[in-house]
Amino acid sequence: MASSLAIGDFSRATHLNIKTLRHYHRIGLLAPARVDPDTGHRRYGTDQIPVAQIIRRFRALDMPLDEIHAIIVTGDPVARNRLIAAHRRRLETALARTQKAVASLRDLLEPPRDGAAASIQHRRMPATSSAAVSGTIDLADATGWYQGALGELHASLAAQKISATGPGGAIYSNRLFTQARGDVTVFVPCDGAFSATGRAEPFVVPEADLAVAEHRGPHTGEIDRAYGSLATYVADHALGIDGPIREYYVIGAHETADERQWRTEIGWPIFNTGSAGT
Structure with a gap:
């Protein structure tokens, strides 16, 4: 049986703050291993640390919480890879949009190129x-x-x-x-x-x-x-x-x-x- 950690120690171990951990518990994304029925104190198993790290990394990549949940709960590696690939494509699309925006800002800061405005x-x-x-x-x-x-x-x-x-x-x-x-x-x-x-x-x-x-x-x-x-x-x-x-x-x-x-x-x-x- 895995050892358990209080929520504060689990927060330090995973770099997920306590407010975030409580939110993930409420939405069913990362439930603690045990909740004390009298005090409400949460304890997490050390075997939950890798799952928390995965959640944190996907959130850093702007993946929606519902998709992270689907990746975690699915046992089908093909379905999991499909979800990850779909998010990668969204990131690539956003990157292309950002690159176009940067190019447009550069154009505003630079004088028009030769031929950009032809004779009228x-x-x-x-x-x-x-x-x-x-x-x-x-x-x-x-x-x-x-x-x-x-x-x-x-x-x-x-x-x-x-x-x-x-x-x-x-x-x-x-x-x-x-x-x-x-x-x-x-x-x-x-x-x-x-x-x-x-x-x-x-x-x-x-x-x-x-x-x-x-x-x-x-x-x-x-x-x-x-x-x-x-x-x-x-x-x-x-x-x-x-x-x-x-x-x-x-x-x-x-x-x-x-x-x-x-x-x-x-x-x-x-x-x-x-x-x-x-």
Whole structure:
């Protein structure tokens, strides 16, 4: 029979403080070997020290208590390893998210890289026949939504043996930015008569005069700098008019999985003066 320790000695042995040990007892994660019915004093077996150490190490890795309990009570090593592997994947995902956040902070502290904010041009975009998917979305979902819609459109065009005549794009309502929820139309220009299928429908992209800036790279990170440069240019030249923002995905996920190669043109609606910006 294993020797026992008072809760204070068990706390010193395991580096779990008394408050934590009492909490683990209440939730059934680590019950003491014996509780004195008269005094309520808890005593733990020395054979519980390895279990307590495992709990402490998993908590240091931010594993939820219910998952730690499942690992401890299961006698199936395959199930135990599956739980540990699932938490490892969550940690890896969190690490990747942290690394992106650090890179974004670094970008804010460093001057823009060469080519990060390309020259701004004026363009008249003619009315264009296209296939399109429209919807009302949250701003936080915009990247995943437009990529899914573009994939659906390219698949629909291929099924109807219709060729795209230019890069895909999207028209973003002002409410999407001002209210964090609004209408979006994702389109792919095409020749031939496109027939509605699923969410995809024929659509004519309206004619527009735009001030256009190019962003290179993924849509996380520095794309806000391109938007900021474009807004500053339009304001400085008193060119802005009401109308939705457009993006054209010159090189995007459909062309390459390497986000560093992506090229996105951002179009801000303007009053056409007949002169090109620089």
